[in-house]
Amino acid sequence: MLNIAIIGVGTVGSSVANILKDNKEIITARAGRELIPTIGVVNNLNKKRDVSIELTDDINKVLDDDSIDIVVELMGGVDKAYEVVKKALEKGKAVVTANKALLAYHRYELQEFAQDIPFEYEAAVAGGIPIINALREGLTANNIISIKGIMNGTCNYMLTKMINEGVEYNQILKEAQDLGYAEADPTFDVGGFDAAHKLLILGSIAYGIDAKPEEILIEGIQNITSFDIEFAKEFNYSIKLLGIAKRVGDEIELRVHPAFVPNDQMIAKVDGVMNGISVIGDKVGETMYYGPGAGGDATASAVIANIVDIARRGKGSPMLGYEKSFNKNLKLLPKDAIKTKYYLRLEVNDKAGVLAKIATILGDCGISIEKMLQKPLKNEKSNLLLATHTCVEKDIINAITELENSKVVTQKPAMIRIEA
Amino acid sequence: MLNIAIIGVGTVGSSVANILKDNKEIITARAGRELIPTIGVVNNLNKKRDVSIELTDDINKVLDDDSIDIVVELMGGVDKAYEVVKKALEKGKAVVTANKALLAYHRYELQEFAQDIPFEYEAAVAGGIPIINALREGLTANNIISIKGIMNGTCNYMLTKMINEGVEYNQILKEAQDLGYAEADPTFDVGGFDAAHKLLILGSIAYGIDAKPEEILIEGIQNITSFDIEFAKEFNYSIKLLGIAKRVGDEIELRVHPAFVPNDQMIAKVDGVMNGISVIGDKVGETMYYGPGAGGDATASAVIANIVDIARRGKGSPMLGYEKSFNKNLKLLPKDAIKTKYYLRLEVNDKAGVLAKIATILGDCGISIEKMLQKPLKNEKSNLLLATHTCVEKDIINAITELENSKVVTQKPAMIRIEA
Ligand SMILES: NC(=O)c1ccc[n+]([C@@H]2O[C@H](COP(=O)([O-])OP(=O)(O)OC[C@H]3O[C@@H](n4cnc5c(N)ncnc54)[C@H](OP(=O)(O)O)[C@@H]3O)[C@@H](O)[C@H]2O)c1
Ligand SMILES: NC(=O)c1ccc[n+]([C@@H]2O[C@H](COP(=O)([O-])OP(=O)(O)OC[C@H]3O[C@@H](n4cnc5c(N)ncnc54)[C@H](OP(=O)(O)O)[C@@H]3O)[C@@H](O)[C@H]2O)c1
Numbered sequence: 001m002l003n004i005a006i007i008g009v010g011t012v013g014s015s016v017a018n019i020l021k022d023n024k025e026i027i028t029a030r031a032g033r034e035l036i037p038t039i040g041v042v043n044n045l046n047k048k049r050d051v052s053i054e055l056t057d058d059i060n061k062v063l064d065d066d067s068i069d070i071v072v073e074l075m076g077g078v079d080k081a082y083e084v085v086k087k088a089l090e091k092g093k094a095v096v097t098a099n100k101a102l103l104a105y106h107r108y109e110l111q112e113f114a115q116d117i118p119f120e121y122e123a124a125v126a127g128g129i130p131i132i133n134a135l136r137e138g139l140t141a142n143n144i145i146s147i148k149g150i151m152n153g154t155c156n157y158m159l160t161k162m163i164n165e166g167v168e169y170n171q172i173l174k175e176a177q178d179l180g181y182a183e184a185d186p187t188f189d190v191g192g193f194d195a196a197h198k199l200l201i202l203g204s205i206a207y208g209i210d211a212k213p214e215e216i217l218i219e220g221i222q223n224i225t226s227f228d229i230e231f232a233k234e235f236n237y238s239i240k241l242l243g244i245a246k247r248v249g250d251e252i253e254l255r256v257h258p259a260f261v262p263n264d265q266m267i268a269k270v271d272g273v274m275n276g277i278s279v280i281g282d283k284v285g286e287t288m289y290y291g292p293g294a295g296g297d298a299t300a301s302a303v304i305a306n307i308v309d310i311a312r313r314g315k316g317s318p319m320l321g322y323e324k325s326f327n328k329n330l331k332l333l334p335k336d337a338i339k340t341k342y343y344l345r346l347e348v349n350d351k352a353g354v355l356a357k358i359a360t361i362l363g364d365c366g367i368s369i370e371k372m373l374q375k376p377l378k379n380e381k382s383n384l385l386l387a388t389h390t391c392v393e394k395d396i397i398n399a400i401t402e403l404e405n406s407k408v409v410t411q412k413p414a415m416i417r418i419e420a
Numbered sequence: 421m422l423n424i425a426i427i428g429v430g431t432v433g434s435s436v437a438n439i440l441k442d443n444k445e446i447i448t449a450r451a452g453r454e455l456i457p458t459i460g461v462v463n464n465l466n467k468k469r470d471v472s473i474e475l476t477d478d479i480n481k482v483l484d485d486d487s488i489d490i491v492v493e494l495m496g497g498v499d500k501a502y503e504v505v506k507k508a509l510e511k512g513k514a515v516v517t518a519n520k521a522l523l524a525y526h527r528y529e530l531q532e533f534a535q536d537i538p539f540e541y542e543a544a545v546a547g548g549i550p551i552i553n554a555l556r557e558g559l560t561a562n563n564i565i566s567i568k569g570i571m572n573g574t575c576n577y578m579l580t581k582m583i584n585e586g587v588e589y590n591q592i593l594k595e596a597q598d599l600g601y602a603e604a605d606p607t608f609d610v611g612g613f614d615a616a617h618k619l620l621i622l623g624s625i626a627y628g629i630d631a632k633p634e635e636i637l638i639e640g641i642q643n644i645t646s647f648d649i650e651f652a653k654e655f656n657y658s659i660k661l662l663g664i665a666k667r668v669g670d671e672i673e674l675r676v677h678p679a680f681v682p683n684d685q686m687i688a689k690v691d692g693v694m695n696g697i698s699v700i701g702d703k704v705g706e707t708m709y710y711g712p713g714a715g716g717d718a719t720a721s722a723v724i725a726n727i728v729d730i731a732r733r734g735k736g737s738p739m740l741g742y743e744k745s746f747n748k749n750l751k752l753l754p755k756d757a758i759k760t761k762y763y764l765r766l767e768v769n770d771k772a773g774v775l776a777k778i779a780t781i782l783g784d785c786g787i788s789i790e791k792m793l794q795k796p797l798k799n800e801k802s803n804l805l806l807a808t809h810t811c812v813e814k815d816i817i818n819a820i821t822e823l824e825n826s827k828v829v830t831q832k833p834a835m836i837r838i839e840a
Contacts, residue, residue, distance in 0.1 A: 015703075019703050023561060023702070026746060027561060029628075029742050029743065029744045029745070030738075030741060030743065031560070031743060033743075128705065129707055130553070133557055133558045134558075137553055137725060137728075138542070138550025138553045138722070139550065139721065139725065140447065140724065140725050141720065141722075141723075141728070143446055266689070266710055283443070283717045283720065283721045284718045285548065285715075286710075287550070287709070287711030288711065289707070289708075289710075290686055290707060290708035290710070291706060291707030292705050292706075292707075295705075297704070298703070298704045300561065301559065301561045301562055301704035302561075302704075305557060305560050309557055309560075309737075312737055312738070312743065316732075316733055316736070317732055317733065318732070323452025323453075324448070324452060
C-alpha cells in the first residue's frame with residue numbers, strides 16, 4: 001500500500017484522485033500494490049469539487065506526515081511549488097509533478113535533491129503522451145539529432161482552424177476562448193512560453209543542457225495572417241508552433257516559433273488540439289509520438305503512470321536521463337546563428353522596380369530567394385510572399401532592417417521560419 | 421561494467437555490437453556504467469562480417485561463463501531460442517531479445533523464469549519504436565479500449581505503393597523483393613503471421629490474455645486487387661494490414677487482416693515501410709507511436725535501450741506488465757463473433773435482376789448495404805464493390821456462402837474489413 005498526497009486538487013488533481021478510484025483494479029494489478037489517494041491539499045476548502053478525497057488547506061501538515069509515501073504536486077506556479085517539492089524530497093518522499101514551469105526553472109537544482117529519491121514528471125511535457133519515457137528510456141542508444149514538437153494544443157487548434165477554414169487569428173482566438181481551449185489571457189500559450197518550458201525539459205534529456213526560458217528564442221503565433229496561410233497552401237506547407245531542439249556540432253539549438261512544415265512530414269499531420277513530437281536519433285531514425293497534450297484525465301494518466309513506476313521499482317531512471325555527467329562542453333547556439341530557410345511577407349507599393357530593389361537588398365545580405373508569390377492588396381499595394389534558401393538568422397534580421405530602412409516596404413516585414 | 425553476450429550476430433546482432441562501440445560515450449553516461457559486447461555467438465565462424473567482436477560457435481560455453489551478465493538473444497527461431505533463453509535465466513543472467521516468434525509461443529512460460537531476473541523484449545514489437553515501454557509503463561492508468569497497429573513494414577510498403585501508384589500485388593511484391601523489403605518466401609510477412617506474433621505480445625500487456633497464433637484470426641494481403649484500391653480511393657479510405665486487440669465486454673478480440681481505414685485517422689497516415697500503433701485508453705484517449713519497425717540499427721536501438729534499463733535498475737517492470745494476476749476471466753472472442761463493417765467485391769454478370777438478387781441474399785442474412793460502386797469488366801461482367809453497415813462476421817461468412825451457392829456471383833467473393 002502506498003499513501004499518496006495530492007497537492008492541488010484542480011483540473012489534473014481531481015482526475016488523479018478519481019482515476020485512482022475508477023481504475024483501481026487494473027492499476028493495483030499493474031503496480032503490485034494499492035495506491036491510495038489519502039489526502040488532497042487546496043487553497044480554498046469551500047470550493048465545490050467533484051472528487052471524493054479528504055481535503056485540507058494545510059500543506060505543511062501533509063508534508064510532515066510520515067505516513068505519506070508519495071507527494072503529487074499539481075498546484076502549478078514556480079516558487080511555492082519549488083518549496084513544496086524540495087521539502088517533500090528532503091523528507092524522503094517520492095515526488096510526481098506535472099509542473100513544466102517549475103522544471104523549466106529548477107530542474108537541475110531539483111536533480112540534486114532527487115539523487116536517491118524518485119522524482120518523476122511525465123505529465124509535464126505533452127500531457128498524456130509518454131514522451132519523457134520514450135526519450136529517457138526508449139531511445140538511450142542514440143545521439144539525438146533533433147526533436148521537433150507540437151507541444152501546445154491551444155496553438156495547434158488555432159493554426160489548424162486557420163489553415164482548414166481560413167479564419168483570421170482574432171476570430172479563432174475568441175472561438176478557442178469560448179470553447180475553453182484558450183485562457184482569458186492567452187499569452188502563455190499563444191506566445192510560445194508554455195511550449196518553451198516543455199522544450200527545455202526535453203533538451204535536458206536529449207543533450208544534458210541547462211538553459212532558462214529567458215535564454216532561448218521564443219516567438220508566438222500572434223502575427224500569422226491569412227496571407228501566410230495562402231502561402232502555406234500554395235507550397236504544400238502546414239503551419240505549426242514548433243519546439244525545436246537540435247545539435248549542430250558542439251552547440252545546441254533550442255527555439256520555439258511558428259514554422260512552415262512540409263505536408264508530408266508526420267508532424268504536419270498532427271491537427272487540432274493534439275500534440276505530436278518527432279525525435280530523430282542517429283541510429284533509430286525518426287520516431288513520432290502523438291496524443292492529447294492537456295486535459296484533466298489525459299494528464300492524470302501520465303501522473304499515475306509515474307506513481308505506478310514508483311510503486312513497482314522505487315527509484316527508476318536518473319531524473320534527467322544521465323547517471324553520469326555528459327557533454328558539459330555543449331553550449332547553447334546563439335539565437336542569431338540559427339540556420340534555416342525563411343519566409344518573408346513584404347507589403348510593397350505596386351510599382352515598377354520594387355521587386356528589383358528587394359532582390360538587391362536580399363542579395364547584398366547574402367540571401368537568395370527560392371519561391372515567391374505575389375498577392376494584390378487594396379490601395380495599389382501588394383504582399384510579396386517569399387521563401388529563401390537556407391541562410392543564417394543574423395542575415396535575415398539584417399535584411400529585414402535594410403528593407404525597412406530603404407522604405408521599399410510599407411510595413412514592418414513579417415518572418416516565419418521554414419523547417420524542411 | 422556489464423559483460424554482454426550476443427547470441428546471433430546477424431542483421432540485428434551486428435548492429436548491437438557496433439552501436440555499443442559507436443555511441444559508447446553517451447550510452448555509458450546514460451547507463452551509469454560501461455556496457456561491453458564481450459562475445460558473439462554464430463553458426464558459421466567462416467562467414468565474413470562487418471563487426472569487431474570476438475566470435476564463437478559454442479553457445480553453451482557462453483551460457484556457462486559466469487562473467488557474462490546479460491545474454492542478448494538475436495538468433496531467431498523458436499525452439500532453440502527458447503532453450504537458450506531459459507538456460508540463461510536459470511543461470512541468473514538478464515536476457516534481452518528481439519524474438520517475437522519466441523514470445524508469441526512461450527511468453528507465459530518465460531515469465532515464470534523471469535520473476536526476479538530482468539527479461540526485456542522492446543525490439544520484438546515494431547522494431548525501433550518504444551511501444552512496449554509506452555504500453556507497459558506509460559499507459560498503466562488506463563483500461564485499454566483498443567490497439568490498432570501497422571506492425572509489418574513489408575506489407576505497409578506494398579500497400580502504400582499499390583494505393584499511391586496503382587501497382588498490382590504481384591508486381592509490387594517483386595519490387596519489394598528486389599529492394600530487400602520482402603523475403604524470397606514472403607509468406608511470413610504478407611500472410612500476416614509476423615504481425616500476429618507482435619499483436620499477441622501487445623495483447624498480453626494490454627489485457628493479460630494468453631493466446632497462441634493458431635487461435636486468432638490471421639489474414640494476409642495477397643488477395644487485394646486494384647478494384648479494392650479504387651474503392652478505397654472513392655470513399656477516402658487507406659488500406660492497411662492491421663493488428664487489432666480490442667476489449668468487448670469480457671472478451672478480447674485479437675485479429676490481423678487487411679482493413680480499410682478512413683484517411684483522417686492517424687494510422688492511415690503511416691506510409692511506406694514505417695510502422696505505427698494507435699492505442700486508445702479509457703482515460704488518456706488516443707496516443708499513437710510511429711517509427712521504423714525493422715532494420716538492423718533501428719531494432720538494435722530498442723535492444724540497447726533494454727540493456728541500459730537493466731544497467732540502471734536491474735529488474736524493472738514486470739515482464740508482461742502485471743505484478744499480480746488480473747482478469748483471468750477475460751476470454752478470446754470467437755473469430756466469427758467479430759462485429760465490424762465489411763467490404764465485399766462481387767464479380768457478377770451484367771444482367772437485369774442481379775443486384776436485386778444480391779440485395780435479397782444480403783438482407784436475408786441480416787446485412788444492409790451502406791455504400792456501393794460498380795465497375796465494368798470485360799465479357800459483360802461487372803465488379804460490385806460494396807460496404808455494409810456494422811454486422812457480425814458469422815453473418816458475412818454465411819452471406820458469402822449463400823452468394824456463391826446461388827450462382828449470382830461468377831467468382832468467390834472477396835471480403836475486407838472496414839475499421840472506422
Ligand atoms: N490542466 C492541464 O491540462 C495540464 C496539463 C499538463 C500539465 N498541467 C500542469 O498541472 C498543474 C496543475 O494544473 P491544473 O490545470 O490542474 O491547475 P488548477 O485547475 O488551477 O488547480 C490547481 C490546484 O492547486 C491548488 N493550489 C494552488 N495554489 C495552492 C497553494 N498555495 N496551496 C494549496 N493549494 C493550492 C488550487 O486550489 P483551489 O482549488 O482551492 O484553488 C487547485 O486545487 C500545473 O503545473 C499545470 O501546468 C496541467
Ligand atoms: N532484422 C530485423 O529488422 C528485425 C526486426 C525486429 C526483430 N528482429 C528479430 O531479431 C532476431 C534476429 O534477426 P536478424 O534479422 O538479425 O537475423 P539474422 O540476420 O538471420 O541473424 C541470425 C544470427 O543468429 C545466428 N544463429 C542462428 N541460429 C544459430 C544457432 N543455432 N547457433 C548459433 N548462432 C545461430 C546466425 O549465425 P550465422 O551468421 O553464422 O548464420 C546469425 O548470426 C529475430 O528473432 C528477428 O525476428 C529482426
